[in-house]
Amino acid sequence: MNWTHYRALLTLGIPIVIGQIGVIILGFADTLMIGHHSTTELAAASFVNNMFNLAIIFSTGFSYGLTPVVGSLFGQGKSHAVGKALKSSLAANTMLAFIVCLVMGILYLNVGSLGQPEELLPYIRPYFLVLLTSLPFVLWFNGFKQFTDGITDTKVSMWILLSGNILNIIGNYLLIYGKLGMPEMGLTGAGVSTLISRILMVIAYLVLFFGTSRYRVFREGFKRNALDKAEFKLLNKLGWPIAGQMGMETASFSLSAIMVGWLGSTALATYQIMIAVSQVCFMMYYGMGAAVSVRISNFYGQNNLVSVRKTANIGFHIILAMIVCTSIPIFLLRHQIGGWFTNDQAVSLMVAQVIIPFLLYQFGDGLQINFANALRGIADVRPMLLFSFIAYFVISLPASYLFGFVCDWGIIGIWMAFPFGLTSAGIMYYLRFRYKTRKEL
Structure with missing residues (x-):
């Protein structure tokens, strides 16, 4: 019965x-608190956060290589092998942390050459360094999260994320505004609070995994087995294409943020607010x-391809319902949303205008999210690299420049490109998934 699958x-x-809503609330709180402290800091946060969103989502995509491995092993009842896979995943994520930190460090050394407003650089540089320090903890957290999600223990990551983000919001209030005897650090204070919360979330996972009976059977597999080179290679084989696919999607937004910076601080502050709304x-x-x-x-580990297809279709039905539930209130509140984040009337007016192209790409975003994850579930990840390149680098980014600067539509034109990129990606993922699952039935 379909209802069993829905349930x-x-x-x-x-x-x-x-758990993701906790991340959303944190993004809103960050943007609200920074925006009310200073519009200049809000613009600086927009630039830095978009650069780090690219690094974090790329890294998160890499960790998703663990999901089909753990999910398939768990579906077959191989608990010790799951623990061994976690060990390989943490090693692979540590390797990637070094690479990503090196790339972001090079970017930091060249941040003054990216055409951003000069008045933002004194805020950008210290905030950038603090977030750079926190990156390895994001990757280690991702490794543990994909493990617990893969064994269907999704409530653990939910509680850790919610707790960590509550602590982050409290830290933001204390350090941005200088409350309870803390120094008033502004944007840098938001970065320090983020660093502390990310460290604590990794510690929480370490305590749960190594110090409780809940994961004993997986812990035995983790401890007994040496690092499996073949599995390490498999996780890299799966992880890099997923990271590339998600990285290219995020790059289309992050590189668009650089274009928005050419339009000035008001447009960049608007972009940061819209990114916060988009993340909801x-x-x-x-x-x-x-x-x-x-x-x-x-299901794929059990070779149950009928349920594989059914799950993908039902997942899209649920996401479509979520799209309707989020889009209607955002449209009705489009004239008020900007004022929640800043007192700058020019920014609020621009936000109301940009919400229209934002709503246009929700269907495409839901389509590509659902079927990208469906392809990950069957470990068919390499073709997504090509599809992403076409959707985001051949279609979306050139369209952003065309609409924004050649047609002179400004930030609205830049956002008008996203419906084309996301929808084309979703269609290609859907067709690939349908082809692969029909072929194997």
Whole structure:
């Protein structure tokens, strides 16, 4: 019965979505607090956060290579092998942390050459360095999260994310505004709070995994087995294409942020607010998409391809319902949203205008999220690299420049490109998934 699949997917996915909502609330709180402290700092945060969003989502994509491995092994009841896979994943994520930190360090040394407003650089540089320090903890957290999600224990990451983000919000208030005897650090204070919360979330996972009976059977597999080179290679084989696919999607937004910076601080502050709004939808859809990937990997490990296809279709139905539930209030509140983040009337007016192209790409975003995760669940990840390149670098980025600067539509034109990129990616992922699952039935 389809209702059984709906119920199982919602049971698995809702804790992931709630955990993602915690991330959303943090993004809103960051943007609200920084915006009310200074519009200049809000613009600086927009630039830095978009650069780090690219690094973090690329790294998160890499860690998703663990999901089909763990999901398939768990579906077959091989608990010790799951623990061994986690060990390989943490080693691979540590390797990637070194590479990503090196790349971001080079970017930091050249940040003054990217055409951003001169008045933002004194705020950009210290905030950038603090977030750079926190990057390895993001990757280690991702490794543990994909492990617990893959064994369908999704409530653990939910509680750790919610707790960590609550601490982050409290730290933001204390350090941005200088409350309870703390120094008033502004934007840099937001970065320090983020660093502390990311460290604590990794510690929470370490305590749970190594110090409780809950994961004993997986811990035995982790401890008994040496690092498996073949599995390490497999995780890299799966992880790099996923990282590339997600990285190219995020790059289309991050590189567009550089274009927005050419339009000035007002446009950049608007962009940061819209990214915060966009993440509300993206993170919720992605939470359900992650559940689709886990369920599909479990069924794929059991060679149950009928349920694989059914899960993908049901996941998209649920995401479509989520799109409707998020888009209607955002449209109705479009004239008020900007004022939640800043008192600058020019920014608020620009936000209301940009919300229209934002709403236009929600269907495409939901489509690509669902079927990208479906393809990850069956470990068919390499073709997504080509599809992403076409959607984001051949279609979306050139369209951003065309609409924004050649047609002179400004920030609205830059955002008008996203519906074309995201929808084309979604269609290509859907067609690939349908082809692969029909071929194997």
